[in-house]
Amino acid sequence: MKTYLTGIKPTHLPHIGNMLGAIKPAIDFSKNGKSEDRYLYFIADYHALTSVRDSEDFKEHVYEIAATWLALGLDPAKVIFYKQSDIPETFELAWILACNTPKGDLERAHAYKAAVQANKDAGKKDLNHGINAGLFNYPVLMAADILLFDCDIVPVGKDQVQHVEMARSMAQRINQHYGDVLVEPQESLSVGQYIPGLDGRKMSKSYGNTIPLFVPEKKLKKTINKITTDSKEPNEPKETKGSLIFDIYQCFASPSEVQEMKKKYLEGISWGEAKVELFEKVNAVLSEPREKYEYLMANREVIDCHLKEGAVKARKIAGETLDRVKQRVTGF
Numbered sequence: 001m002k003t004y005l006t007g008i009k010p011t012h013l014p015h016i017g018n019m020l021g022a023i024k025p026a027i028d029f030s031k032n033g034k035s036e037d038r039y040l041y042f043i044a045d046y047h048a049l050t051s052v053r054d055s056e057d058f059k060e061h062v063y064e065i066a067a068t069w070l071a072l073g074l075d076p077a078k079v080i081f082y083k084q085s086d087i088p089e090t091f092e093l094a095w096i097l098a099c100n101t102p103k104g105d106l107e108r109a110h111a112y113k114a115a116v117q118a119n120k121d122a123g124k125k126d127l128n129h130g131i132n133a134g135l136f137n138y139p140v141l142m143a144a145d146i147l148l149f150d151c152d153i154v155p156v157g158k159d160q161v162q163h164v165e166m167a168r169s170m171a172q173r174i175n176q177h178y179g180d181v182l183v184e185p186q187e188s189l190s191v192g193q194y195i196p197g198l199d200g201r202k203m204s205k206s207y208g209n210t211i212p213l214f215v216p217e218k219k220l221k222k223t224i225n226k227i228t229t230d231s232k233e234p235n236e237p238k239e240t241k242g243s244l245i246f247d248i249y250q251c252f253a254s255p256s257e258v259q260e261m262k263k264k265y266l267e268g269i270s271w272g273e274a275k276v277e278l279f280e281k282v283n284a285v286l287s288e289p290r291e292k293y294e295y296l297m298a299n300r301e302v303i304d305c306h307l308k309e310g311a312v313k314a315r316k317i318a319g320e321t322l323d324r325v326k327q328r329v330t331g332f
């Protein structure tokens with residue numbers, strides 16, 4: 001039996017990069033995996049507290065991410081689906097891990113290093129300016145999320161691989177000192193596709209270049225129209241290589257549709273027409289999940305109910321792990 005676990009931090013409207021790079025591949029695992037395997041997918045809401053300061057926003061983002069998972073096909077009968085803050089055992093394990101983690105390891109974590117670097121670049125005297133202890137401890141909390149569930153495989157994007165490796169070394173350190181008590185995650189599978197954003201950089205909310213998943217059709221069309229192109233005229237043959245419209249189209253279309261689009265590029269499809277085709281493709285893929293998403297956002301008690309059920313299942317596992325760890329660490 002293998003346990004798969006992954007989480008998403010609710011800080012913004014989910015975009016097609018999140019869908020194709022993280023959410024869809026995780027859902028496919030749960031659909032195609034062996035029946036004895038265990039899947040835990042959760043909303044890493046307390047991770048968002050490092051940056052979200054408004055409770056209304058916080059709550060909204062939690063529902064948005066939860067509705068997105070469900071709208072894209074997560075089946076709560078197959079996946080234990082919950083939110084992190086409903087599992088208080090997480091925070092207790094995080095403390096135990098923190099007390100066994102060298103501070104220097106956390107100083108080498110990329111999110112903290114990037115924040116220090118940003119302060120350096122801005123000429124700040126205090127290199128820790130604006131950095132809260134939650135951001136510094138982020139990898140410890142993430143390790144607790146993972147280690148609490150004896151998990152083997154953590155499907156995450158490339159940007160999260162370092163965190164999974166840190167979780168593994170925290171487990172190793174505890175095991176070396178206290179005897180084998182935590183499962184060391186074997187793999188972090190970086191399975192998803194890499195999705196470029198409207199301006200060609202990685203699609204990311206930090207760059208403001210995203211195509212949000214579940215906005216109304218009109219807004220989706222407007223966003224797709226913002227994709228940057230070169231200045232080739234209609235009827236001029238165009239390169240698919242380096243064309244963002246084509247790159248994104250490929251992520252949504254079937255192989256034969258992709259071939260067809262290649263032909264159209266050679267024949268000189270105008271950028272305007274290419275954008276219309278892209279919009280139609282993306283919209284066709286997203287329209288059914290969008291309806292489901294809108295239904296869930298309007299009926300949040302359905303989401304609450306799934307999350308509550310998931311939390312009960314998750315806490316059973318979490319409680320057992322924590323008891324085992326406490327026994328070794330404190331003797332009680």
Ligand code: ADP
Binds near residue numbers: 020021023205
């Ligand atoms: P963002 O970069 O917009 O802040 P997050 O860091 O919240 O997104 O990412 C959540 C998940 O989605 C992570 O597993 C991440 O690897 C994945 N992801 C985010 N952007 C992309 C992208 N452009 N292509 C592929 N996967 C992505």
Ligand code: TRP
Binds near residue numbers: 005006009142
């Ligand atoms: N840090 C992840 C992100 O920013 C979210 C996350 C929190 C997570 N805990 C996790 C992912 C445990 C995988 C496993 O996207």
